[in-house]
Amino acid sequence: MSGRVAVVGAGVSGLTGAYDLRRGLGDDAHIDVFTAESTPGGLLRAATVGGVSMDVGAEAFIVRRPEALDLVTELGLADQIVSPGGLRPAVWSDGRLHPLPAPALMGVPATADALGSLIDDDARRVIDTESDRPMDWTVGADVSVGEFVAERFGDAVVARSVDPMLGGVYSALARDLGVREAIPALAQALDAGAPSLTAAVARVTGRPAGSGPVFGALRGGYRMLVDSLIGAARPSVHTGVAVRGVRAAGRRFDLDADTSIDTTGYDAVLVAAPVWAAAELLTEVAAEAATGFGRVRAAGSAVVAVAVDGPTPEHSGVLVASDADLSLKAITLSSRKWPHLAGGDHAVLRASFGRLGQPVTADDADLVHRATADLGTVFDAAGLPAPTVVDATVQRWPAGLPHYGPGHLAAMASASAALPDGVAVAGSGYRGVGVPACIGTARDGAERLLRHVNALT
Template sequence: MTAGARYCVVGGGISGLVAAYRLRVSAGPDASITVLDPADRLGGILRTDRLGGQLIDVGAEAFVARRPEVPALLGELGLSGRQIATTGARPLIYSEGRLHALPADTVNGIPSRSETLAGLVDDATIRWMLDEPRRPLRWRPGADPAVAELVGDRFGEQVVVRSVDPLLAGVYAGSAATIGLRAAAPTVAAALDGGARSLTEAVRTALPPPRPGSVFGALDGCYQVLVDELVRRSGLSWAQVAAAGVQRTPAGWDVVDDEGTRWPADAVVLAVPAPRLPALIADIAPRSAALARDIPVASAAVVALALPGGTPLPEQSGVLVAGRSPALHTKAVTLSSRKWGRRGNVELLRLSYGRFGDDVARATGDEDLLAWAGEDLATLFGITVDPVDALVVRWIDAMPQYGPGHADRVAELRAGLPAGLAVAGAYLDGIGVPACVAAATRAAAAVVAR
């Protein structure tokens, strides 16, 4: 692509902003980069608010620090010094009316040792797990069953509901029944492909070697620090409009907004959620549009609270809820002040509501969600206290479900796009921020090199 090229990026979330930054680095200062997004701010699911006088991320709030993408990006942007680690506090699991320690040595909740689940599952399940290496394993290399199908068969239903589901609900707002093994535990799938004779052996093979340092990272100043620097470094122009379609022209492409205005470009990156993609590309890439339409999504609501300093909360990073407990509404609680360290004179925490298949995030009013949060804190921790400050944020259709065969569908979706058009987003190669950075980098490289 020559100097002075014109690029449009549809979507101003983390994927769109990283794509814009990568385009600037590759195409140089003379390129024109326009980001189209109708929201009142850029950043998408990276959203930083002030609560009780303190900054808090109310969308994505952490990244896997052991993946290279985010630390490398922070280094490029001169932000490495802003990366922070967790305090080392670990989460609990709430199951059958009790709080349990999160089992150690698991891969997304899939255990490598039965003894780590003692007290969380019954004795019959422990015996079934102990016997698992002796039972014949039928595995077809390349298979991608739902996590629940494999783990339920090999380790039992209680392991699925009480160990695996809580983690997958926290990441995807889904469950082991809606997520494929290759998305949830790719290293386990690889070990099975490589000839592991049992699921126990596969999980033990897949466990990462012990490493010093925190598994998760965040930013001092929250994700707004990253958003602001990406906007500054990319030199983008923000058009606060919604894209309605993409059309091929003799000179390249036009992005047409919802008012009929055309935004000409030599190449386009579509960094929108899966449900928004089909309307943009239905005429130019109908098969890719159909594949995007078939990716299920879930919605979630976050209730962020600032409680008075000194409120008696456990010295844990949070609570993951097993199944749909009749005693609770929330599916996960993050004790932010315990996880990242206390700041100021308040205790910050987040409660998450909504799972795949329900309408909680859309249909439940703010007052009801706040009331649920109070009830859930009383049930979990035995506390009844009025918050100093509170905030409700909804993430509608923001959580793609990585079902069995997802990677093959994504490969076909990408292959069906014409040259000069690329996609980025959380529905492609992983829902976390590192995977979004990687997908956006790939998309920018593809359109620059066309």
């Protein structure tokens, strides 16, 4: 087949879609990729700090999910996959470091003992007796993680275990996230008849987890994936081009774009922009879908990448309890977590800020100052001198992640079903955040468009 296809967005979703479209349409197809940014990559971005290049957007992918691993292997990058070292994260609460709760499901403990020193005896009794109390769960219900866990296990468990885990993934507190959205395995166990939260967590954590590392990254950073996708997809990449809308033109589509190139007569369009941007782009061609997409809120965040002199805590990172007294929400001790980043002149780390409803408003200099002060507090609690910062850079993501509140997945499925033939969406807003989820939606979107283009010929 050949054809003329547009991809709006040049992050991992858009570039994966372009790659699959090229494979399906062949060498003669014309594939335009548009991005308003100056470079492709979206949330895959690197910065050099203290002479070390490190990712300052998405950092790793789940190896046990097939999407990212399959794509990396297809592109010939499997030999570049690296795994974290053996250190585990710690949790910052009550002015000190605690072991990460285990066994637990996204911070929801299997037993009170899993929480160790994070809770007191009163909170421990609430968890120990949870299975003796009746539980009101409706099959198919979609409730708040924070509210449900707080009702069953208490507020301290949410603030000191669940919030730290989910906050790093979704940039939101547990009370703002749906159980079905953020911890689908838990919802499935409850739907299947688990009589208590304790029983549901035990069912999930008791399943065989497989062997080998959970997470992986690329030795050269995610830039390797971006470059490889562009090389394999061979699209015409148009940077600095803002697309304002998609219009139907008979059986084909036109783009309203800020460019002098021809953006008319596309056989199909893949919208791989953030879900709230997709809402604006699709208002004319898919009003019902656009309305659904437009209800999604954005959670902003910022990463301060830092190079320091001196020793760092012997953890892969630090997750901060939501009732703690620090400005940042997490620390990734990158030189400890990733062996390939160790051994340089300086240790490197990432300090993360921002959650849904808590925008990062400090200027860059103040943000670096806050990161430095909080690092000093954590290092002191670990028995280490305050780190000497030798280099730092700030990467802001004002609208980085979509809000996965209760009912989000059902709403996105309903909105996506209203898309016309020849239009597809892809990205983190539809079926999960993270690189594997983005790749999955992109491949499904490309398959949908290939069927449509095939029907046109």
